[in-house]
Amino acid sequence: MKAFAFSALVAGAVAALVVAGSRVDASSLETVETQNVKAPSFSLKTADGKAHTLESLTKDADEVVFYFIGHTCPINTKAYPYVHQFANTANGKKVKFVGILDGGKAETEAWTKKSGAKYPILMDAEKNTIAAFGAQRSPxxxxxxxKGNVVHADKGYSADQLKSLSDRIAKVEGKTAPTLKLEGAPTRLTYG
Known part of the structure; x- marks a missing residue:
């Protein structure tokens, strides 16, 4: 099995991260910038039955932001109102925003309705795709x-992380980033 090494910036220090095969392991890191690390292939459906694959999502976008959702996670419940300030408007021509939820149809429909998500939410009740991406926490x-390469990852959310991700999306889209209302957002990365 091939291993790929890349650099990661964590709390002001550079650390090494090894990715083996098609599994992304960023479990000990907070924020990761990568190069040429292939994302794992997957095929998941939305609650209405529409199938999506990594390839179908990346073919028409410069970047796809995957938001891994623990539907019962109390931290994620606090995070999504902040996330939706840019996620619900991010599905432009160059960037797609896609949720991957750790539940089936009923959980996905309930979470989508409760949260007001306006982007596709893919069901991963078996958590195989979640595990393949190494997403051990929520959000x-x-x-x-x-090209299907993982270029960035964040474990958790914070005011700075949300602004940075929103700025990244806007830059790729060639737009001005929205002004986010981040009062009450944590000052350091937080996850459940």
Whole structure:
């Protein structure tokens, strides 16, 4: 099995991260910038039955932001109102925003309705895709480029992380980033 090494910036220090095979392991890191690390392939459906694969999502976008959702996670419940300030408007021509939820149809429909998500939410009741991406906490964000490479990952959310991710999306889209209302957001990365 091939192993790929890449650098990661964690709390102001550079650390090494090894990715083996098609599993992304960023469990000990907070924020990761990568190069040429392939995202794992998957095929998941939305609650209405529409199938999506990594390839179908990345073919028409410069980047896809995957938001890994623990539907019963109390931290994620606090995070999504902040996330939705840019996620619900991120599905432009160059960036797609996609949720991957750790539940089946009933859980996905309930979470989508409760949260007001306006982007696709993929069901991963078996958690195989979640595990393949190494997303061990919620919320967790992974950015994949059009070549299928993982280019960024965040374990958790904070005011700075949300602003940085929103700025990244806006830059790729060639737009001005929205002004986010981040009062009450944690000052350091937080996850459940």
């Amino acid at each position: 967790w964000f992974v950015v994949v480029d059009k």
